Amino acid sequence: MEQVAAEKAAPPALPEKQVEGAPVVAPHRERTSVEREADLLTPAPYEPGTALYRQVLPGIIQVPVDAVLAVSRKSSLWPMTFGLACCAIEMIATFMSRHDLDRFGVVPWPSPRQSDVMIVSGTVTKKMAPAVKLLYEQMPNPKWVISMGACATNGGPYTRYDRVLQGVDKIIPVDVYVPGCPPRPEALMDGFLALQEKIMEERNK
Amino acid sequence: MVAEHERSLEVVDIPINMGPQHPSTHGVFRMVLMVDGEKCVDVIPHIGYMHRGGEKLMEAMDFRQGIGYCDRTEYLAQFSAELAYVIAVERLMDVQVPERAEYIRVILTELNRLSSHFMFMGAFGIDAGVFGTSFTYAFPQREYLQELFEEVSGDRLMYAYFRVGGLAWEVTDNFVQRCHEVLKHTQQGIRDIDELLTKNEIFIGRCQGIGAFTADQAIAYGLSGPMLRASGVPWDLRKDEPYSVYDRFNFEIPVGNYGDVYDRYLVRLEEMRQSVSIVEQALEQLPAEGPIVAEKLPRRLRTPPGEVYAKVEAPRGEWGVYLVSKGGDKPYRLKMRSPSFCNLSALREMCLDQFLADTVMILGSMDIVLCCVDR
Amino acid sequence: MTLPDGQEPEAKPDDAGQPAASAPEPGAEQPSEAAPSTPEAGTDAPKAEKPPAAAKAERPARPAKEAEPKTAPRVAPPAESVNEAVAAASGVTLSAVYIVPDWKGESVAVEVSRDDVPAVLAACRDDERLDMKYLRCLSGVDWQEEGLEVVYHLYSLSKKRGITVKTRVSYDDANVPSVASVYPAAEWHEREARDMFGINFTGHPDPRPLLLPDDMIDHFPLRKDNPLQEIEEWQGDSLREGAGEEEE
Numbered sequence: 001m002e003q004v005a006a007e008k009a010a011p012p013a014l015p016e017k018q019v020e021g022a023p024v025v026a027p028h029r030e031r032t033s034v035e036r037e038a039d040l041l042t043p044a045p046y047e048p049g050t051a052l053y054r055q056v057l058p059g060i061i062q063v064p065v066d067a068v069l070a071v072s073r074k075s076s077l078w079p080m081t082f083g084l085a086c087c088a089i090e091m092i093a094t095f096m097s098r099h100d101l102d103r104f105g106v107v108p109w110p111s112p113r114q115s116d117v118m119i120v121s122g123t124v125t126k127k128m129a130p131a132v133k134l135l136y137e138q139m140p141n142p143k144w145v146i147s148m149g150a151c152a153t154n155g156g157p158y159t160r161y162d163r164v165l166q167g168v169d170k171i172i173p174v175d176v177y178v179p180g181c182p183p184r185p186e187a188l189m190d191g192f193l194a195l196q197e198k199i200m201e202e203r204n205k
Numbered sequence: 206m207v208a209e210h211e212r213s214l215e216v217v218d219i220p221i222n223m224g225p226q227h228p229s230t231h232g233v234f235r236m237v238l239m240v241d242g243e244k245c246v247d248v249i250p251h252i253g254y255m256h257r258g259g260e261k262l263m264e265a266m267d268f269r270q271g272i273g274y275c276d277r278t279e280y281l282a283q284f285s286a287e288l289a290y291v292i293a294v295e296r297l298m299d300v301q302v303p304e305r306a307e308y309i310r311v312i313l314t315e316l317n318r319l320s321s322h323f324m325f326m327g328a329f330g331i332d333a334g335v336f337g338t339s340f341t342y343a344f345p346q347r348e349y350l351q352e353l354f355e356e357v358s359g360d361r362l363m364y365a366y367f368r369v370g371g372l373a374w375e376v377t378d379n380f381v382q383r384c385h386e387v388l389k390h391t392q393q394g395i396r397d398i399d400e401l402l403t404k405n406e407i408f409i410g411r412c413q414g415i416g417a418f419t420a421d422q423a424i425a426y427g428l429s430g431p432m433l434r435a436s437g438v439p440w441d442l443r444k445d446e447p448y449s450v451y452d453r454f455n456f457e458i459p460v461g462n463y464g465d466v467y468d469r470y471l472v473r474l475e476e477m478r479q480s481v482s483i484v485e486q487a488l489e490q491l492p493a494e495g496p497i498v499a500e501k502l503p504r505r506l507r508t509p510p511g512e513v514y515a516k517v518e519a520p521r522g523e524w525g526v527y528l529v530s531k532g533g534d535k536p537y538r539l540k541m542r543s544p545s546f547c548n549l550s551a552l553r554e555m556c557l558d559q560f561l562a563d564t565v566m567i568l569g570s571m572d573i574v575l576c577c578v579d580r
Numbered sequence: 581m582t583l584p585d586g587q588e589p590e591a592k593p594d595d596a597g598q599p600a601a602s603a604p605e606p607g608a609e610q611p612s613e614a615a616p617s618t619p620e621a622g623t624d625a626p627k628a629e630k631p632p633a634a635a636k637a638e639r640p641a642r643p644a645k646e647a648e649p650k651t652a653p654r655v656a657p658p659a660e661s662v663n664e665a666v667a668a669a670s671g672v673t674l675s676a677v678y679i680v681p682d683w684k685g686e687s688v689a690v691e692v693s694r695d696d697v698p699a700v701l702a703a704c705r706d707d708e709r710l711d712m713k714y715l716r717c718l719s720g721v722d723w724q725e726e727g728l729e730v731v732y733h734l735y736s737l738s739k740k741r742g743i744t745v746k747t748r749v750s751y752d753d754a755n756v757p758s759v760a761s762v763y764p765a766a767e768w769h770e771r772e773a774r775d776m777f778g779i780n781f782t783g784h785p786d787p788r789p790l791l792l793p794d795d796m797i798d799h800f801p802l803r804k805d806n807p808l809q810e811i812e813e814w815q816g817d818s819l820r821e822g823a824g825e826e827e828e
């Protein structure tokens with residue numbers, strides 16, 4: 001990282017051969033006011049390890065940013081309440097006072113635009129599948145999906161009916177599968193903790 | 206003198222889609238409302254997002270396996286659904302259920318009615334705008350009841366405890382004492398909800414006069430349960446066509462006057478009190494010992510050919526099971542007449558000429574369970 | 581109450597896995613269940629040796645004539661039952677009248693021809709003696725060779741008695757007049773029966789599909805010739821195109 005920093009610190013070199021009579025073209029020319037404004041608006045590309053504070057105060061603030069981001073993401077997962085069927089009742093019971101999920105930072109949020117996790121709780125039928133896909137795409141990155149219950153995992157007890165989607169992972173990528181019919185609230189909490197571990201493990205990707 | 210730019214204006218009705226996913230907990234239900242300003246001009250409900258083929262699958266399951274599907278179809282009043290199915294098969298097979306099993310069935314079904322109505326109180330409060338308080342009052346009460354059910358049947362939500370001819374296994378030794386404990390909590394819970402909601406000015410303002418339905422309309426649309434009773438029809442299957450041992454208990458049927466949303470809430474609240482009274486009476490009359498399964502049941506249950514329509518009073522209305530059997534160990538045709546389906550068919554009639562915000566209240570007052578609607 | 585082997589022909593074409601599981605078992609259980617005395621116990625013993633391979637045939641051999649019938653014996657109701665009032669009020673000839681079990685005791689079922697259905701139901705609703713304003717349930721039943729059947733359960737809240745009205749149509753001509761104008765409750769039930777069985781209710785005010793997605797409405801699920809999927813028949817990766825592109 002120091003090497004990269006050293007390269008960035010050196011000024012760019014002038015061209016070697018200059019044509020006689022031609023004006024000296026310096027690589028650094030005065031920027032126009034429009035370009036100055038564009039510089040202010042365009043964020044500089046971020047490369048890990050090259051932040052300004054590392055050059056100014058090397059060795060004093062050595063917090064890995066990706067770890068901070070991962071911890072903050074996992075501690076405040078806001079699920080979109082996507083209660084489809086019977087598992088929704090156990091999901092609500094998990095949010096309530098007996099098995100409180102709020103202590104993990106999990107706040108149920110009705111809107112997909114402001115949520116991190118989608119808990120697919122219940123059977124996904126083929127009539128509902130386009131809506132599920134649309135809701136998944138409406139969620140901003142980073143997003144995760146918890147497939148709660150047997151129906152969302154592989155169709156569950158209704159898998160033999162041809163209007164039922166055999167598992168929600170046929171249309172969206174799933175991160176954590178919570179088995180059960182319906183899973184106990186403790187099992188859903190375990191699913192959330194597993195998702196938190198996964199977020200910590202995957203923080204560099 | 207109309208200005209030039211105003212002459213070309215036209216008024217259109219706006220379609221508003223309350224899509225299959227919306228923040229109330231009623232499940233995947235879609236309504237397209239044609240709205241003229243704030244008034245609803247037309248309501249087009251779209252259901253079928255939870256159609257999972259419960260009836261078709263139950264044709265492939267024998268009479269023990271099918272009980273699990275009954276639970277999952279009506280996932281808030283599971284014992285009522287199981288009871289209807291089991292009564293239908295028993296009626297066809299002419300099986301006599303022992304007394305102790307009947308009493309325990311009644312106790313569990315009434316406690317299940319309490320837990321279902323608590324869920325209604327929670328969700329209905331959310332629709333009215335209480336934003337979470339009613340849920341936090343209702344769900345601990347459901348947790349007490351679910352603990353009791355878990356001790357008895359082994360599962361928190363999908364009990365599968367009733368069997369053809371009685372029960373699956375004997376209840377726990379301290380069942381009566383546990384029931385009394387749970388009833389104490391429940392009575393406190395009913396008082397809490399009552400104090401929170403019933404005389405609340407905002408709640409009354411949101412509920413009174415909304416979605417009124419006359420008795421004739423209610424009967425014509427096939428409504429049942431608290432929806433029918435709130436409209437003034439004193440019809441309760443437990444009193445008028447008593448099944449199991451309901452004719453031995455002394456309880457009243459709350460009947461409303463106006464058929465509006467507030468009446469439906471009051472009817473359900475009073476039903477909870479009556480259910481507590483039924484459970485207390487049943488616990489007193491419960492025979493201390495006795496078999497819990499009918500004797501001499503074959504290991505493989507087979508019904509003689511025939512048909513039967515069995516009905517019970519579920520918390521939402523009349524849950525009917527029309528069972529056609531061709532003489533096998535599986536039903537030939539099983540139609541579940543779900544109360545939510547029939548109640549929901551009247552939604553359009555109730556929501557016409559109501560304000561947009563009131564349609565949510567009307568839908569909430571119907572207390573539908575989407576798996577029950579779509580099966 | 582023992583039953584002949586292979587009595588599930590309606591299940592056989594669907595489920596290749598099922599007959600193998602169910603055929604030996606009734607055979608194996610017959611001897612133990614022959615203890616309660618049944619007249620068919622003697623005839624069932626040779627059937628216990630029926631090989632499962634025969635059960636896998638398209639239509640297994642029909643049981644011998646001395647076996648129990650598939651339909652319940654039809655018992656006529658006592659005199660002055662509700663069917664006579666119905667016949668008198670609607671002026672319709674009832675094709676069959678018999679009793680079916682009810683919550684306590686029995687109730688009456690009548691069969692009418694499909695064109696008479698609106699008249700009969702209107703008579704049940706409007707007549708003073710009947711006063712059956714409550715349509716409890718409207719369901720379809722698929723009797724394979726005998727056609728499709730629509731069953732109406734009517735009830736009178738004031739008189740506390742009900743009647744079951746049935747009508748039967750064939751597969752080719754599955755049209756039944758709609759009763760949505762008589763009982764508004766029937767609207768959604770008829771839409772559902774149309775989705776599930778393909779029975780066309782003529783004159784229905786709103787014949788849109790109710791339960792099925794719009795692109796799957798012609799494959800009627802509850803008909804017996806549309807079996808359930810086998811567990812091994814997964815839906816495949818046809819839906820997977822979108823899933824792989826998403827990043828976490």
